[in-house]
């Protein structure tokens with residue numbers, strides 16, 4: 179009875195949290211309460227854990243979803259995995275020519291990636307694309323390139339090169355012999371706005387790709403895009419691969435230079451075969467809207483003024499504009515001459531190939547001349563806004579010495595700026611004519 183009294187008393191004054199139980203006043207009652215609360219707590223904990231477990235097991239990329247992996251925190255959730263997906267991946271990567279290679283093309287929805295992927299497919303190689311479809315520029319253009327590639331039989335997996343589980347899965351489904359690595363955060367001026375995106379894609383993403391490749395057996399050979407921007411403030415022209423590249427003028431250039439050093443490390447430690455290609459201002463159909471030739475065309479047609487830069491003392495700003503088809507031939511030449519990696523499963527077995535090539539046109543054209551060509555092709559006079567070249571990444575002059583690529587890759591650019599721009603303008607007018615159909 180006294181116990182009952184005690185119980186009711188304690189019931190009324192029961193604290194709301196277990197930690198506040200006054201055990202010394204009523205040992206019997208408090209122990210019972212404590213046990214029942216503990217049982218409830220355990221039950222709820224199990225229920226909570228079960229819900230989390232079910233959530234991860236149901237996720238299509240469950241193997242990729244380890245919540246403790248910090249590298250995944252910044253990744254969007256992409257939908258990949260499953261037998262239908264694997265079938266699509268395999269079919270896209272199927273080789274259709276004798277001695278063909280199987281190539282994983284990263285950045286395949288990008289300007290250069292689309293052209294390289296379709297050229298490889300056309301000659302019978304097995305090709306699979308990978309792209310994050312980020313919104314650095316209009317993603318609808320990337321989707322249109324994706325549709326174009328789909329028609330040639332190339333599937334682009336939507337995902338980030340930082341996603342280690344996805345990369346491992348791709349190599350498990352298809353043992354790629356080569357990687358054509360073009361995924362990157364491009365653009366020089368955007369680095370002041372979003373520096374993190376350059377570190378994410380050009381450094382962390384590249385390292386992640388190399389980490390996966392080094393651990394494979396066999397390891398693939400890797401050809402990847404560096405940039406002419408690594409020459410930075412170098413004034414010796416034409417730029418040769420032996421010139422200094424330790425004065426980058428932008429964060430973009432610095433991340434590409436870092437990529438070259440990182441490539442050296444993975445070649446040295448793990449025996450990965452690595453070829454870096456320093457592209458010089460690539461232009462052409464399906465190009466990048468953030469590049470001058472592209473937005474000049476758009477703004478000239480709209481009657482908007484365009485900024486035409488000049489250096490100090492009215493110095494000429496010029497670029498070694500290189501037509502996309504020439505770049506594609508250089509990329510294929512690099513893939514064809516890439517030797518096998520020598521390591522396996524993370525262990526080096528012998529020295530491996532390490533190369534860096536300039537891929538340019540060897541004939542720089544002043545930007546003012548680029549504008550004049552566009553005026554003639556568009557039959558519209560441009561409103562030129564002559565401005566001093568800002569010191570935010572752009573350099574005054576680029577000019578490639580391509581003799582090394584000529585010798586080793588058989589690289590020989592054949593398209594001059596007038597001819598190449600004519601093809602670009604034809605594509606542009608067609609694509610943006612409303613029907614969104616391309617000429618090619």
Ligand SMILES: NC(=O)c1ccc[n+]([C@@H]2O[C@H](COP(=O)([O-])OP(=O)(O)OC[C@H]3O[C@@H](n4cnc5c(N)ncnc54)[C@H](O)[C@@H]3O)[C@@H](O)[C@H]2O)c1
Nearest residue numbers: 285288289290310311312338339361362379403457459460
């Ligand atoms: N176009 C040029 O003039 C030029 C010059 C020098 C170097 N490059 C280099 O050539 C390569 C291709 O350039 P582009 O002009 O085709 O650029 P692009 O921006 O059109 O293509 C790059 C593609 O990579 C994708 N991407 C970016 N980060 C990614 C990530 N983390 N994971 C997966 N995909 C990602 C983007 O969505 C994009 O579709 C880049 O490495 C670029 O730095 C280009």
